[in-house]
Amino acid sequence: MAESTALPAEPTTALAIETRKLNLWYGTFQALFDVDLEIKQGIITSLIGPSGCGKSTFLRSVNRINERLGYVRTTGSIEVLGFDVYAENVEPVQVRKQVGMVFQRPNPLPLSIRDNVLFGYRTHQERGKRLSRSAADEIVESSLRQVLLWDQVKDRLDRPAVGLALEEQQKLCIARLLPVKPSVLLMDEPCSALDPKGTEAVEELIWELRGQYTILIVTHNMAQASRASDECIFMLLGKVIEHSQTAEMFVTPKCQETADYIEGRYG
Amino acid sequence: MFEATELNLQNQRRERLFRTLFLAMTLLLILPVVVILAMLVYKGGPMISMDFLLTEPTNGMTAGGILPAFVGTIWLVVVALIASVPIGIAAALYLSEYAPDNWLTRAINLAVINLAGVPSIVHALFGVGAFVIFFRFGTSILAASLTLAVMALPVVIVSTREALQAVPQAFREACWSMGATRWQTIRKVVLPNSLSGILTGVILEVSRTAGETAPIMFTGAAFFLPFLPETVWDQTMALSLHLFVISTQVPEVPEALPYGVALVLISLVLSMNAVSIAFRVYLRGKKKW
Ligand SMILES: Nc1ncnc2c1ncn2[C@@H]1O[C@H](COP(=O)(O)OP(=O)(O)O)[C@@H](O)[C@H]1O
């Protein structure tokens, strides 16, 4: 049941995500091949690679959201904070509490701004307990402050979230993850639906969150990867080609494919 | 340099042709409805009075009012709604939100769609066999309403499923990724945002059940029963059957009487629809995306 805790909050390794021989099939189509990755805690890791190389697939297997599709099969292991998320006794709900996800298109729920921020919190709240108004206000304010949105929206918290500008919506989508205190944030091209100004604002926010959360961000934008991440992973056709310090990868890539991609030869 | 060429002119003529054609078809379609309504009002209108609505038929149903039939129809529709709407919505929720996307689910969906096309007389026979005889409900409102409910279920399921599927998948993913269960997702996001669509299905069902004759004829509706039903175990008169009876089975019925009954039946259906539509518009106004 939802209450069974499989993932203690205390990290036991310095790795946020560690995968071993991760293979994933959509039906008969194999989307991930022997993915071995070690993603360190507290830093920003960017995940780059051409469209269709399995970046989203990888992200979606870390929080086990891929399972919603009945035809997905996974082998190998994924450990989050040292615990195998595919182990027998793991409750996916607890995994998703630790591992928040931000989507490509901002997807605030059709609720008020306030209810959006509180949604996740309420989801994990014990049955029968009611959140007092002042406690709720506090959560809303601190979450929105953390994503640098409080000042813009503090006077319209009861207005529908879908009325916000896209960039604000995306910030809200990040804010709503924070009340349940996740340790990992997965972001799947969080800026690709935004204009350059919005992109800049959201990037700034991501950098702001660095250190408090482990952030794994998929991006199509080389400039973004190079200026806004500590480490960088390059994937191609479902395989990890290279994983190194961002600065290093963009200056002296180890593999020819990486160099080709960074220089735009894959488009 | 911007004058119309011969080709432009040809296209314009074609444009006018098709527009006129489609308009004509639309009018042709609306015409019978308008004529029917006008006739009902013209011929049946004079029949309508408080007395007509509030008294029982007399003189071998050639005079008097329609109270038992009017009340009976409301009973039948309400009991059928109570039986079919929860089941229909639950089934639609299962098919749309829980069922894995496999051949079995697809087969069930197909079956449901085809069920909507089963002729009502077949439902009537099923109702007799299942509810009247097997479950021993006898000929009663319960048996008739359940028969109507079975007939209406596919409509409710199909329209509810469509309403559910109109809720963007992104909302579900957002909920799931925050750890919400399917049920939490349904209750907090999917249902509130599909209510207006689900109501459409209910509207359709109401119109259909109120007007049906065959399914209730053998299962619970009586030709002539000048009392008001008191429980679901009673038989009852119904407007649709009453209309059929006085139009075809009873000699020397004044011409205006069937029109009056038909007018009441149609007004009942339309006013129920109007309430649902008003509610729907209200809900849509509150929609937040
Ligand atoms: N739900 C799915 N069903 C079947 N195949 C999928 C599904 N999602 C993704 N794929 C396939 O898996 C591969 C990787 O997709 P994805 O992870 O979305 O790539 P990326 O995010 O890197 O663009 C693609 O070839 C895609 O067609």
Ligand SMILES: [Mg+2]
């Ligand atoms: Mg993707």
